[in-house]
Amino acid sequence: MASSVQIPDAILLKNYIGGDESCLQVLIERHQSKIYGFIYSKVPDRSVCDDVFQDTFIKVIKTLKTRGYNEEGKFLPWVMRIASNLVVDYFRNNKKMPFQRETDEYSIFNFMADSGLSIENKLIENQVEFDIQRIVEELPEDQKEVVKMRFYDDLSFKEISEITGVSINTSLGRMRYAVINMRKIIEKNNIILTN
Amino acid sequence: MAKLYSRRKKSKKEIKPNKEIVSFILSYSKALNIVKVNNFTFENVVN
Structure with a gap:
């Protein structure tokens, strides 16, 4: 073998x-x-x-x-x-699929649902995202960098540490302080982040 | 050594074709004889 x-x-x-x-x-x-x-x-x-x-x-x-x-x-x-x-x-x-014509008894919308957010929820979501971006911008540069790389660029802490040239533990520490600082900003400004 | 905190990829279970399929392919290969004569190709499957 x-x-x-x-x-x-x-x-x-x-x-x-x-x-x-x-x-x-x-x-x-x-x-x-x-x-x-x-x-x-x-x-x-x-x-x-x-x-x-x-x-x-x-x-x-x-x-x-x-x-x-x-x-x-x-x-x-x-x-x-x-x-x-x-x-x-x-x-x-296998493209040929059975064809169903819409009638009074049969409506395609009985089987299909719109899984997307409603207009109201979409507006709230946009507002929440906008608020989060503003909070992130308030962070010190090193913490902001880690948060953006982790959540917006979807990088792992290993990748972040390689790009920024610091150890993984430092990256994790920065993330921890970033979260603590973000919480402080939210409490201080009475920002409500819910959807 | 630094710990890895990145998300661990889910271990994928290797999926393989049915053994009978592989056996068929091997038998087919043994049985198939292709002969080219000028512009013609003759396929012979010997049982």
């Missing part, structure tokens, strides 16, 4: 094209999880995934046996592209 892992895809493919069928098994075992996972991420149905996976490798085998594959060290991306095209084909073929 360990030795098969070390053999590059290119050599396995060369041997497979040369007639060594066992190389295909190694290639499938090596990449099946990534390829199947990719298909499953697009089509979360195991039976359909199995079909697409099978069709993908049938195409791969046919192309390899007709010597239509040009080895450039990109076997996995090539197989992924085939799988991706087959997923698109699957969705194209």
